Structures are given as C-alpha cells and as structure tokens.
Amino acid sequence: MRNKLEAQLEALNDKLIEMGALTESAIAMSIQALERQDAALARKTIAFDTDIDQMEKDIETLCLRLLLQQQPVAGDLRLISAALKMITDMERIGDQAADIAEISIFLMDTPYIKKLEHIPQMASAAMKMVTDSLDSFVKKDLSLANAVIAYDDVVDGLFEQVKADLIELIHADSKNGGQAIDLIMIAKYLERIGDHAVNIAEWVVFSIAGRHNESFQKRYD
Amino acid sequence: MEKRIFRYMSLIIVVTVVSLAALWGLLLERQLGTQAREGLRSLRVSLIRDDGAVIFDNLADTATLDNHQNRPEVIAARQSGTGESERFSDTFGEKSYYYATKTADGNIVRFALTVDSINALILRYVPVFILCLLLVLLFSFFTAKRLTRRVVEPINTMNLDRAEIETYDELSPFVARIEAQKKEIFAQIQALKDRADVIAAITQNMKEGLILTDDDGVILSANRSALDIFDTEDAAGKTLLHICRNLELLQKNQQCLAGESAALLLERNQKMYSVFLNPVHTGNTVTGALLLFLDVTLTYDAERHRQEFSANVSHELKTPLTMISALAEMIENGMAQPEDIPGFAVKISAQSKRLLHIIDNIIRLSAFDEGRAFAEYSSFDLGELAESVIDSLQDSADEKQVRLTVTGEHFSVKANERMFDELLYNLVDNGIKYNQTGGSVIVTLSRKDDSYKITVADTGIGIPPEHIHRVCERFYRVDKSRSQKTGGTGLGLSIVKHIVEYHHGQLETESVLNQGTTISCFFRL
Numbered sequence: 001m002r003n004k005l006e007a008q009l010e011a012l013n014d015k016l017i018e019m020g021a022l023t024e025s026a027i028a029m030s031i032q033a034l035e036r037q038d039a040a041l042a043r044k045t046i047a048f049d050t051d052i053d054q055m056e057k058d059i060e061t062l063c064l065r066l067l068l069q070q071q072p073v074a075g076d077l078r079l080i081s082a083a084l085k086m087i088t089d090m091e092r093i094g095d096q097a098a099d100i101a102e103i104s105i106f107l108m109d110t111p112y113i114k115k116l117e118h119i120p121q122m123a124s125a126a127m128k129m130v131t132d133s134l135d136s137f138v139k140k141d142l143s144l145a146n147a148v149i150a151y152d153d154v155v156d157g158l159f160e161q162v163k164a165d166l167i168e169l170i171h172a173d174s175k176n177g178g179q180a181i182d183l184i185m186i187a188k189y190l191e192r193i194g195d196h197a198v199n200i201a202e203w204v205v206f207s208i209a210g211r212h213n214e215s216f217q218k219r220y221d
Numbered sequence: 222m223e224k225r226i227f228r229y230m231s232l233i234i235v236v237t238v239v240s241l242a243a244l245w246g247l248l249l250e251r252q253l254g255t256q257a258r259e260g261l262r263s264l265r266v267s268l269i270r271d272d273g274a275v276i277f278d279n280l281a282d283t284a285t286l287d288n289h290q291n292r293p294e295v296i297a298a299r300q301s302g303t304g305e306s307e308r309f310s311d312t313f314g315e316k317s318y319y320y321a322t323k324t325a326d327g328n329i330v331r332f333a334l335t336v337d338s339i340n341a342l343i344l345r346y347v348p349v350f351i352l353c354l355l356l357v358l359l360f361s362f363f364t365a366k367r368l369t370r371r372v373v374e375p376i377n378t379m380n381l382d383r384a385e386i387e388t389y390d391e392l393s394p395f396v397a398r399i400e401a402q403k404k405e406i407f408a409q410i411q412a413l414k415d416r417a418d419v420i421a422a423i424t425q426n427m428k429e430g431l432i433l434t435d436d437d438g439v440i441l442s443a444n445r446s447a448l449d450i451f452d453t454e455d456a457a458g459k460t461l462l463h464i465c466r467n468l469e470l471l472q473k474n475q476q477c478l479a480g481e482s483a484a485l486l487l488e489r490n491q492k493m494y495s496v497f498l499n500p501v502h503t504g505n506t507v508t509g510a511l512l513l514f515l516d517v518t519l520t521y522d523a524e525r526h527r528q529e530f531s532a533n534v535s536h537e538l539k540t541p542l543t544m545i546s547a548l549a550e551m552i553e554n555g556m557a558q559p560e561d562i563p564g565f566a567v568k569i570s571a572q573s574k575r576l577l578h579i580i581d582n583i584i585r586l587s588a589f590d591e592g593r594a595f596a597e598y599s600s601f602d603l604g605e606l607a608e609s610v611i612d613s614l615q616d617s618a619d620e621k622q623v624r625l626t627v628t629g630e631h632f633s634v635k636a637n638e639r640m641f642d643e644l645l646y647n648l649v650d651n652g653i654k655y656n657q658t659g660g661s662v663i664v665t666l667s668r669k670d671d672s673y674k675i676t677v678a679d680t681g682i683g684i685p686p687e688h689i690h691r692v693c694e695r696f697y698r699v700d701k702s703r704s705q706k707t708g709g710t711g712l713g714l715s716i717v718k719h720i721v722e723y724h725h726g727q728l729e730t731e732s733v734l735n736q737g738t739t740i741s742c743f744f745r746l
Contacts, residue, residue, distance in 0.1 A: 014462055021466030131466075138463050139453075 005070045009079060012062055016083055019055040020134035023090045026052060026097035027130060027193060031123040034104040034186065035116060042108075045101035052094035056087045075210070082207035086137075089196040089203075093130060096189040096196075103182050113169055113176045119187055122158040126190045129155065129197035137204045145208075148201035155194035162187040222372060222389040229368035236364075237357050244353050248346060256336060265333040269295055269321075276328070289331070294321040298329050315341070430494070430514030434461065436507055438474060450489060450514055461512075465489070473498050477510045486521075487514070493521040526694060533696030533711065537579055541572035582712040586695065589719040601638045603675070604631030607664050610645040614653060623656045625649065629666035634673060634746065640720045645675070647713040648740055652679035655738070671746050678739040684732040692730065693718040717742075 026048050033042035063084050066072060072080060129148050136145035166180040206212055268277035273290025275283045289295050297304025298321035306319045321331040375389065379396070424431050430447030434440050443456040443464075451464040461474055465487075473483040477498035487494045495517045501509040548565045551557040557565055604627065611618075611625045618625050634641075645664065652662035660680035667674050684692055688699045696711035717740075721728045726744040 014460060017462045017466060018471075021462065021468055021471065024466055025468045134466065 005066075005072065005076065008062070008066055008070065009072075009076060012059065012066065012080070012083055015055070015059050015062065016086060017134065017138055019052065019059060019087060019090050020130075020137070022048070022052050022055060023093045023097070024127070024130055024134065026094050027100075027123070027127050030097040030100040030104065031120070031127070033101050034107070034123075035120060037104070037108050039105055039108050042101040042105045046098045049094050049098040052091055056091040059083060059087045075207075078207045078210055082203040086200050086203045089199045093193050093196045096193050100186050100189050103186055107179065107182055110179065113179055114165070116183075118158055118162045118165055119183060119190070122155060122162060122187060122190045125151070125155045125158060126193040126197065129194050130200075133197045133200040133204065136201060137207075140204075140208055142205060142208055145201040145204040149198050149205075152194050152198045155191055159187055159191040222391050225372055226368065229364060229371075233361050233364050236360060240357060240360075241353070244349075248349070252342070260334050260336070263335060265335075267331045267333070269329040269331055271299075271327045271329075292319070292321075292331075294319040294331060295329055297321065298323045298331075428516065430512075432456070432461075432512040432514075433501075433509060434474070434478075434512070435509045436478060438462075438478060438510070440464070441509065447512075447514060450492075450494065452490070470496060474510060474512070477512075478507055480507045486517075492516060492518045530695050534583065537696060537711065538576065541576045541579075544572045545569050545576075579712070582716060586712065586715060586719065589716075589723065597637060598635050599638055600633050600635050601641075602631055603634050603641070603666055603673070604629070606638065606641060607645055607666060607675075610642060610649055611664070614646070614649050617650075618653050618662070621653055621656060621660075622658050623653050624661040625653075625664075626661065627664045627666070629664075630668060632666070632668050632673065634744070636724055636744070640723065644717050644720045644742070645677075647717050648675075648677040651713055652677055652681065652738075655679065656681040660737075668746070672743060673746055674741055674743050676739060676741045678737060680737040683734040683736055683738055684730070685734055686732075689730055689732060693728070714740075 026045055029041055029045040029048065032038065033045055063080050066080055070076075129151050132144055132151070133148045135141065136148060163184065166184050169176045170180050202212065263280075265278070265280045267275050267279075267286075267289070269289045270276050273288040273295065275286040275289055277283065278286060293306040294304035297306070302323050304319075304321045307316060308319070309316050315335050317333055317335045319331060319333050321329050323329050376392065379392075424442075424444040427444055427446055430450045431444045432440055432447050433442045438460050440456045440459055440461065448454065448456060453464050456464050462471060465471075467487055467489075469485050470487055473485050473496075476483050477500050480500050480502075482500065483498040485496050485498075487496050493516070495515045497513045497515070499511045499513075500507045501511055548557075548569050552562060552565060607627045611627060615625065649662055649664065656662065656679050662677065662679045665674075665676040665678070667676070684699055688697075691697050692699065693714045695715045697715075698711050718728055721742050721744075724744055726742055729741045729743070730738065731741075732738040
C-alpha cells in the first residue's frame, strides 16, 4: 500500500516538473516571438497552451485519485494540496504566455516605435522567477523559493519602468498610443507571470516546511 | 576427524554393551535366586499308584485329582524308571516341569515345578528394561550431540581469512580450493575496480558532460562536468526531468530510448552545448542512453561573429558602391546637369577612396590572420612618431575643433614602425571622430622599468559598458547609424588589437559614457 502511494507521489512529482517545463517553454517561446516578430512561433505558443491545459487536468485527476484512494497525511498531503494549487498557477502562466503571443501577432506588421529594452529585461526576470520557482520545487530548496518571492520586486520595478517609458512615448507622439497600449498589456502579463511564480514558490515553501511564507500570511490576513 | 568420530562411536557402543550386559547379569542372577527359592517353596510332590490314582499330593486334595495314568512322565517312569515332561498352561501363563521316578514298590513319585513362562518373565521386567533403554538412549543422545558439536565446531569456527587454517586434514583439499578461489575472486574484484577507477578517472576529468541513463530515463551516472552544467550536486537515481526541463532535450531523450540517435543544441546558463544522445543496446533491446554534452560556446560565438562579419563586409562595401553606381548612372543617363558633374566626381572619388580604404584594411587584417604581416623591427623614437601622426591628423581635428596633444617622455622603442604609425593613427583618428566639438585627444607616452605604455584619451561620447568588450570586433559599431556620419569603417580598433597582439602587448579600454574613452597599450621594451 505504502509503496503504491510512494510510486504515485513520485509520478505526481514528475508530472509537475513536466508541466513546469511546458510553461517555461511557453514563456520563452512567446518572448522570442515578440522580440523577433515571429508570427509562426507566436501561433505555436498559442497552440502550446492546449497541452498545458491538458496537463493540468491530468495532474488534477491524479491528485484527486491520490486523495481518495490513499488518504495521505502530513508531508504527502501537503505535497498533493500544494500540487493542486501550483498547477492552477502554472496553467495561468501558460494562458498569459498565449496572451502575449496573441498580442505579438497584432504587433507583427508594424516595427516597434522604440527598440524593446525594458520588456525583454522584464521577460527574462519573469522567466528567471518561473525557472527558479520550479527549481526550488525540484530541489526542495527553501532558500531558493524565498529568493523567488523576494525577486518579485525586480519585476514590479521593471513594470514601473516600462510604464514610464510608454508614457514618455505617448507624450512624444500620440500616434504611438496603440502600440504603447499593446506593450503595456504585455508588460502587465509579464508582471502577472512573476506573481504566479511567487505563488508557486509559496506553495513550495508550504509543501516543504508545512507553513506559509510571511508575505503570504500578510496577504491573506 | 576420523579418530574423533571413531572414539565417540566406540564409546557409545562399549557403554551400551557393558551396561546392557551388566543389567542382564544382574537380572539373571536375581531371577535364578528367586526361582530356586520359589521352586523349593512351591515344589509339588505327588505319589501315584501303579494304576494311576494319586494317593498323595502336598498341594492338592487327592480326591479332586483325576487319574494320572496317561500323563507322559508317568508312562515314561513306569516303563524306564524315570520320566520327564513339560506342559504349558495358557490360562496361568505358566510352564510346569514334571519329573517322575518309579519306587521299589511300584508306585511312582512325581515332582512338579511350575515357573513363569518367558512372556511373563519379560512382562515382569519390562519397566526395568524400558528404564535401562531410556538411560542408554539418553546417554547415546548426549554423547552423539557432543560428538556432533565437537566434530563440527572446528569447521564452523574456521576462519578463511587467516593465512593458515587449522582444521581437519580431511578438509584441507576444500580449504585449499576455497583459498585459491578466494584469491582469484579478489584478483578479479581488484581488476574490475581498477577498470572502474580508470573509467571514473577519465569521465570525471572530462571537460565534456557525460550522463548515462537506464531504459526508464533514470540517471545511472553523471560526471562532474555534467553536474556542473546542470548546477546539481547529485543526479544518480533522478530522471533527466529533475535536472533539466528543456523540452527538446527531453523529447530527444525519449527518441533515443526508442533506439534512435539524436543531437541538439542546448542553451544553458549563457553557454551553448552540443548534445549527442545515443542509445545503449544490449542485444536487440535498448537498455539505456548515453548523453554527451560538448561546450560549443566559443565555436557558436565565432560562427555568429563570422556571420555578422560577412553581413557587415557586404553592407560596408555596398554603401559606397551604391552611391558610386547611382551617381555614375545619373551622369550616364544625362540626368545630371553639367555643372553638377564635378561635384559628383568629387563624391565618386571620395566613395572610391573609402572603398579602397575598407578593402585595404580588410586585406591588412587578413594578413594578420594568416600571420604574413610585415615583420621588420627597427628602433625609432616613439615621441617623434606620435607627433608626426598628430600632424597628419591636425586638419580633421581642426574641422571638429578637437585639440590634439602629445605628453610624456621621448624614448626609443624597437618595433615595427609602420604598424605603430597605424596604431597611433587609428587611435587618434577614433578619438577625433567620436569626440564632442571642442574636446581633446591626449596621447601620453610613459616608460617604467622594462615596459612602456601608449595611452590615448579622448573626451568623446564614450562606449556603453555592454559594448565595451566587443568594440575590437571587426565592423562592430556601438551605434550603427553613425558610420556614415563619421566615415569610420569599423575596422580601426580591430587592426589596433592585432598590432598590439603582434607585438605581444596588451590592450585596455576604459570608458565613461559621454565623458570619454581611454585606450592604453602596454608593451615590453
């Protein structure tokens, strides 16, 4: 009985990492599509979201089956409940990657008003957060998870920067408005991706330590 | 061992036989005594008349007794004087012995003795026998146990690791054989260990990452380089997914486990790896995969630079050519006014010179690359050379209102004068081109012990930090839109770098954006 539970938990762990790999790829692809104005890649990213959604359903089923059949306790129960929450965040990241790809398709035909500078920086920062949050899950690394949570400030800072850049562009020429709005949405999606990475990191902290991170506590108090 | 077993067996037999004999003797003696006494007590005497009637009996009433005439012993006695017979009474389990003798008067005296039958006797002594048997069994049991223990003990406690094994002679062939096999196994283990050590030493010291997985994709072993590539301390027992979430790698690994070799380029931590995945076959089945990671960052970058270089060369050559071609076409088609033609000629000439200049620079760089640059060294005064370079550039400096100065000491160096002329020319020329109006370029020459330094500092636009390590690349431009304005070819610093390297010197670039750039060249005297 115990062995079966262990095997299923192992499978759950692997599936979570696999889903993480999919979301990581989705963001990387969407950013690349945006930077290179590559419509084919953007479409591929949007199609990729279906795989991520399917993965979410699979993991959810596995979690529910585990809960019903094995009645896990302590660490095992925490892992499963954290997994259930984490897949929601990962699925949202996948959605946002698809959203970015969708907007980048709109932006395909017109050259960028100004060379993208802070958005790629933001993208790599958000990407790093997602990668690190998944790494912290794989390695069960509390300090890395906490580092991800702290890193959110960097992404938030960059968002403010992008916002300032775009305001300046609109000031310079009101014709820039359309593209600026699209870009601010992309920045917002990236900022949200950062937030989801923070959530993942918080669930990692919970599943390892059995308690919530301080910032999480504050947010929900 | 033989002796010991023999001794114990003999002991058991002797003890059993002796004890049984003693018991038997004891019983026999006792039985005989009892029987004699009882015989005397129960002796039956009968006097039988000639006609068979019993006239006296000491134990029975004569009236109840029947005629004894037909008794065998009586018949025998009557005929031959004495007679004997025995009869067994089933009812009493007794045996009676009869003896009859004929007296002188014709009567017969008969003696009868009744003894217990052998069955009864046995029955009587059964408990004693059982007791005796039990004692013997008990004795045999303990002796046998002791024997077994004593015999087996040396075998059990035999220490095969000891050089000399003391045990039974009979076992020595086995011991010798075991000893030989032990040595053989030890030698084989050592050989295997040595081989494993050699393989481990090779794989652990390999710069390339090496990972071996089983058929489920679980990592069996990963060398140091592989662990470094994936920033992990221990990978054994984990799947590839745990150390790398690159989808392409995972997919290719699956393909490899299905029996097909694969390869891919993997980017990780700003490095490029060429990954080769090969299935490991045992017989016809795939039992695992072997993954080799080669760091190809340098090759990859070089390839990228080469591509950029080709693109740049074409671009740099195309711009002046397009202009020349356009102007020439206008003249050809008569679209140009006669008064414009001299102006066009000036432009065509300038662009041709530029083209020639670029091509000249490219040829010179190729010469450096192929190592066939002019190599004559001569002694000359560096200060004088610097001043002559500044003189030749004075006009363009005046145009941009840039002040040129040479400071420091005059000293003689041994180098290729033409190359140094070019080095100084390029550095000062760059200093002027990328300067602000009213700025300055200062050439400082200094000497210390056995080395000297040429420093060219300008007060120009500076180089952004992210570009500083690339400015010596061919055709590399910080701001690509400026090339037309400044007339630079993007090859100047590249040539400078080659000249410095040719003289085994070192080049240092420091720059602050919008404040200026200082380039220092260090050489040995």
